[in-house]
Amino acid sequence: VSAPLVIFFILAALAVIGAVSLILQKHPIHSALSLIVVMVALAGLYLLMG
Amino acid sequence: VTALNSFMAQYGFWVLTFIKIALLLVIVLTVNAYLTWFERKVVAHMQSRIGPHRVGPHGLLQPAADGLKFLFKEDAMPAGVDKFVYLLAPFLALTLSLASLAVIPFGPKPLPFPFFGHQIDLWITNPDIGLLILFAVTALGVYGVALAGWASNSKYPLLGGLRSSAQMVSYELALTMSVVGVVLMANTFSLTQIIEAQSGRTVWGILPAWNVISFHGGFPQIVGFLCFFIAAIAETNRVPFDLPEAESELVAGFHTEYSSFKFAMFFIAEYTSMITVSALCTILFFGGWTSLFHDSWPFTHYLPGIILLPFGLWVIYDGLKYETIWGRLVLPVIGTGLTIIGALLLAGAWFAPLHEANEFIQAPFWLLSKIFFFLFFYVWTRGTLPRFRYDQLMNIGWKLLLPVSIANVIVTAGFVLLRSKP
Numbered sequence: 200v201s202a203p204l205v206i207f208f209i210l211a212a213l214a215v216i217g218a219v220s221l222i223l224q225k226h227p228i229h230s231a232l233s234l235i236v237v238m239v240a241l242a243g244l245y246l247l248m249g
Numbered sequence: 250v251t252a253l254n255s256f257m258a259q260y261g262f263w264v265l266t267f268i269k270i271a272l273l274l275v276i277v278l279t280v281n282a283y284l285t286w287f288e289r290k291v292v293a294h295m296q297s298r299i300g301p302h303r304v305g306p307h308g309l310l311q312p313a314a315d316g317l318k319f320l321f322k323e324d325a326m327p328a329g330v331d332k333f334v335y336l337l338a339p340f341l342a343l344t345l346s347l348a349s350l351a352v353i354p355f356g357p358k359p360l361p362f363p364f365f366g367h368q369i370d371l372w373i374t375n376p377d378i379g380l381l382i383l384f385a386v387t388a389l390g391v392y393g394v395a396l397a398g399w400a401s402n403s404k405y406p407l408l409g410g411l412r413s414s415a416q417m418v419s420y421e422l423a424l425t426m427s428v429v430g431v432v433l434m435a436n437t438f439s440l441t442q443i444i445e446a447q448s449g450r451t452v453w454g455i456l457p458a459w460n461v462i463s464f465h466g467g468f469p470q471i472v473g474f475l476c477f478f479i480a481a482i483a484e485t486n487r488v489p490f491d492l493p494e495a496e497s498e499l500v501a502g503f504h505t506e507y508s509s510f511k512f513a514m515f516f517i518a519e520y521t522s523m524i525t526v527s528a529l530c531t532i533l534f535f536g537g538w539t540s541l542f543h544d545s546w547p548f549t550h551y552l553p554g555i556i557l558l559p560f561g562l563w564v565i566y567d568g569l570k571y572e573t574i575w576g577r578l579v580l581p582v583i584g585t586g587l588t589i590i591g592a593l594l595l596a597g598a599w600f601a602p603l604h605e606a607n608e609f610i611q612a613p614f615w616l617l618s619k620i621f622f623f624l625f626f627y628v629w630t631r632g633t634l635p636r637f638r639y640d641q642l643m644n645i646g647w648k649l650l651l652p653v654s655i656a657n658v659i660v661t662a663g664f665v666l667l668r669s670k671p
Contacts, residue, residue: 228334228399229334232337232396
């Protein structure tokens with residue numbers, strides 16, 4: 200198991216969790232924060248592509 | 250031992266990176282602590298006061314006392330706060346400002362001894378898009394302040410948070426626009442390559458080819474530098490742009506409701522971003538680790554020793570006539586240490602190993618001296634300028650800095666185009 204793969208799975212899990220929490224949160228600010236989590240995780244995924 | 254060797258051969262890079270991160274963290278937090286001491290001392294002397302002088306000789310233990318005070322204070326949480334966001338905000342501010350330090354290079358050459366076959370470079374990571382990552386991470390810093398203001402469930406912090414969001418969004422544009430000229434001239438986003446692009450000489454070899462004065466491959470970035478530095482002071486919420494925490498209007502702005510170590514985290518974040526911005530000024534506009542003097546002047550390589558030796562002697566002299574016994578004991582010991590280091594560096598003129606050590610510290614010496622100069626500049630501005638009014642702040646950001654930095658980009662692009670013609 201290489202390091203980029205491990206980082207990929209962590210970031211992917213983070214993105215999915217963020218996306219689910221974006222829908223489930225009751226408070227709009229919390230939803231917005233979840234959206235930021237998704238975007239940061241996606242930025243990390245793009246960074247992994249080299 | 251063989252097991253350790255094989256483990257290190259495989260995972261040595263990760264171990265090394267963790268060690269480097271831990272080391273940088275310790276160093277930066279210590280520097281932060283003494284930066285508060287330095288700032289209080291300098292501002293005090295500018296206002297004809299003495300500044301901290303009770304805790305330790307010359308108040309040198311004041312940061313430790315402050316740190317302990319922060320740790321042992323009551324950790325009050327106001328009623329009705331959004332608990333998760335309230336706790337997340339200082340954490341975000343601190344993490345993001347510390348994370349931005351990871352891409353800053355401190356020297357061109359790796360250490361002369363490898364770590365289990367791995368080269369020890371003077372940076373944690375050196376990506377090709379270092380500058381982009383730096384701006385991306387520092388731009389996220391606004392979340393810390395804005396969320397702190399919102400989550401505190403109080404009027405003044407909310408207004409401070411709103412002001413800070415507006416201010417940071419406005420100045421972020423000018424900040425990023427002003428470095429485009431540098432990127433055009435260096436033709437890269439990598440911080441090490443930007444420094445290497447400035448390593449030549451200009452004006453018949455008299456001056457270093459730093460971006461701020463050099464015509465190499467473009468146009469002098471003096472205007473870009475001024476825009477960058479003004480926008481950077483605004484980004485770090487320092488005087489004269491500290492409207493988010495204007496105490497005469499907003500009590501303490503976004504961190505009014507934060508006490509104890511959560512307040513300290515905002516404090517550390519602010520000082521860390523000061524260090525990052527100073528390092529960025531140095532790297533982008535003032536040639537990073539390149540020397541002010543020509544390479545053919547080898548005697549300038551003894552500058553660290555020439556500075557340290559008299560400074561150490563002065564600390565001994567000053568310590569011997571200090572008021573308290575504790576100071577008379579400690580200050581001469583520190584002074585002797587500095588004197589010995591300075592003498593060893595000067596002795597590099599005769600002894601080969603010391604000579605190599607002296608050569609090795611040249612690049613970090615120049616980088617850190619320039620960073621120190623910009624940190625002093627920050628404190629100097631704080632001691633000099635009054636706070637801007639809010640409409641003045643917005644006028645400077647949108648009507649002055651942004652057009653000027655865009656004009657700078659256009660002029661630089663034109664010169665780069667002229668130079669690149671075959």
